[in-house]
Amino acid sequence: MKNRLLLSLILLATVLAPGIVTSAHHGTRAAYIVDPTKELTMTGTVTRFRWGNPHVYVLYDVTDAKGNVVHWGAETRPPFVMAKHGWSRDTMKPGDQITITVFPAKAGGPYGLMSKVFINGKLVLDDEQTRLQTDNNQ
Amino acid sequence: MMSRRDFKQTTISERLLRVQRRFPATIAALTTVLFLTLLNLPGALAQTNQKLGAAHQVSTPDGSPAFDPHNVSGVWEHEGIGGTIASGPVAPMTPWGQAKFDAAKPGFGPRRVPPTEDNDPVLICDPQGFPRAMTLENPEPMEFIQIRGRILQFMEWNHNWRTIWIDGRDLPKALEPTWYGYSVGKWEGDMLVVKTAGLDDRTWLDPLGHPHSDALRVEEHYRRVNRDTLEFTMKVDDPKAYTMPWMLVKMKVLKLNPKYEIQEAICAPSDEKNFNRDITIPADTFGKAK
Numbered sequence: 569m570k571n572r573l574l575l576s577l578i579l580l581a582t583v584l585a586p587g588i589v590t591s592a593h594h595g596t597r598a599a600y601i602v603d604p605t606k607e608l609t610m611t612g613t614v615t616r617f618r619w620g621n622p623h624v625y626v627l628y629d630v631t632d633a634k635g636n637v638v639h640w641g642a643e644t645r646p647p648f649v650m651a652k653h654g655w656s657r658d659t660m661k662p663g664d665q666i667t668i669t670v671f672p673a674k675a676g677g678p679y680g681l682m683s684k685v686f687i688n689g690k691l692v693l694d695d696e697q698t699r700l701q702t703d704n705n706q
Numbered sequence: 707m708m709s710r711r712d713f714k715q716t717t718i719s720e721r722l723l724r725v726q727r728r729f730p731a732t733i734a735a736l737t738t739v740l741f742l743t744l745l746n747l748p749g750a751l752a753q754t755n756q757k758l759g760a761a762h763q764v765s766t767p768d769g770s771p772a773f774d775p776h777n778v779s780g781v782w783e784h785e786g787i788g789g790t791i792a793s794g795p796v797a798p799m800t801p802w803g804q805a806k807f808d809a810a811k812p813g814f815g816p817r818r819v820p821p822t823e824d825n826d827p828v829l830i831c832d833p834q835g836f837p838r839a840m841t842l843e844n845p846e847p848m849e850f851i852q853i854r855g856r857i858l859q860f861m862e863w864n865h866n867w868r869t870i871w872i873d874g875r876d877l878p879k880a881l882e883p884t885w886y887g888y889s890v891g892k893w894e895g896d897m898l899v900v901k902t903a904g905l906d907d908r909t910w911l912d913p914l915g916h917p918h919s920d921a922l923r924v925e926e927h928y929r930r931v932n933r934d935t936l937e938f939t940m941k942v943d944d945p946k947a948y949t950m951p952w953m954l955v956k957m958k959v960l961k962l963n964p965k966y967e968i969q970e971a972i973c974a975p976s977d978e979k980n981f982n983r984d985i986t987i988p989a990d991t992f993g994k995a996k
């Protein structure tokens with residue numbers, strides 16, 4: 569139990585560590601509203617997780633209050649960057665429950681840029697501050 | 707029938723077997739000697755390296771680790787995080803340069819166009835090329851390997867490499883343009899000065915769409931200020947595109963990270979295509995007429 573707690577703390581420290589490397593060629597080409605007051609948080613079910621360049625992304629289904637299923641998509645950073653922060657091609661799989669906070673697409677569709685992600689209740693990404701520092705110029 | 711050759715081989719094998727049978731102790735002794743030599747190999751190599759580098763080893767007055775200012779080998783990382791594409795200030799362009807700049811449709815920065823309209827070559831995974839691969843655009847580590855007569859630079863992003871010849875040669879007079887050009891370097895005091903020519907004008911200098919011609923000449927300066935720090939600047943001189951030379955990289959501070967192993971980060975056109983289909987295009991064009 570003690571070991572598990574320690575491991576969780578180490579993992580948490582890893583995902584919370586500042587300084588996720590970014591640059592223009594890893595920047596997003598789609599336009600997002602990188603503004604802390606415009607973030608959206610939702611819970612959904614993963615339908616596809618793609619581990620590849622230029623950016624890792626997830627497609628997931630969210631059921632709204634009326635029972636309609638909306639297909640969402642969200643991107644993050646390239647695999648070799650995410651690998652340095654503990655992600656792998658197995659980080660998500662179809663059927664996983666994710667609670668995800670995104671900076672929404674400017675065009676208004678169900679697309680976003682990952683800010684924070686919990687998978688089955690466990691925090692696996694906190695990229696909010698770094699995004700605010702480096703991606704708020706679009 | 708046994709040929710002469712077969713006979714010879716058989717005889718040699720048999721002789722060896724006989725030797726082995728007769729002298730197991732000899733074999734054991736030889737094995738031991740070989741083993742001990744191998745064990746001592748790293749030490750022997752280190753001694754050789756020390757001797758080779760001894761002429762340039764610098765002892766620092768503040769007690770920081772000794773280093774060879776004329777050796778840039780190692781894995782080098784950017785100081786701090788990336789995220790900046792700051793370059794310049796960009797020199798005024800010639801009419802030729804301005805026309806090329808106007809035709810460039812960047813995916814990033816103040817002149818950004820939607821992903822369906824951009825034409826930055828790297829966005830279809832064309833080579834980033836030189837000098838763009840060495841600019842502040844790339845925050846990924848690089849591994850430099852300095853061997854006799856040359857420096858090999860391996861870049862994590864795109865799994866690229868280039869050669870800098872440091873064997874005293876000059877730039878060839880006639881060069882067919884290539885993505886990474888032809889580079890020669892010389893030590894001027896403790897400054898490594900690298901000159902490059904023969905560059906393919908299909909590459910951009912930066913993600914903002916600044917162009918260059920095949921007349922571009924690039925001069926890089928590297929200075930190892932202490933064991934762990936390498937300062938880097940890069941000047942571009944392209945009279946066809948710009949009215950004067952300018953600094954494409956004013957200063958890039960690289961830090962040694964001996965523990966890091968260069969990763970594979972390849973721009974694969976099929977990956978790019980999937981990503982654009984699933985995310986970039988629909989995210990950017992949602993609700994707009996296609």
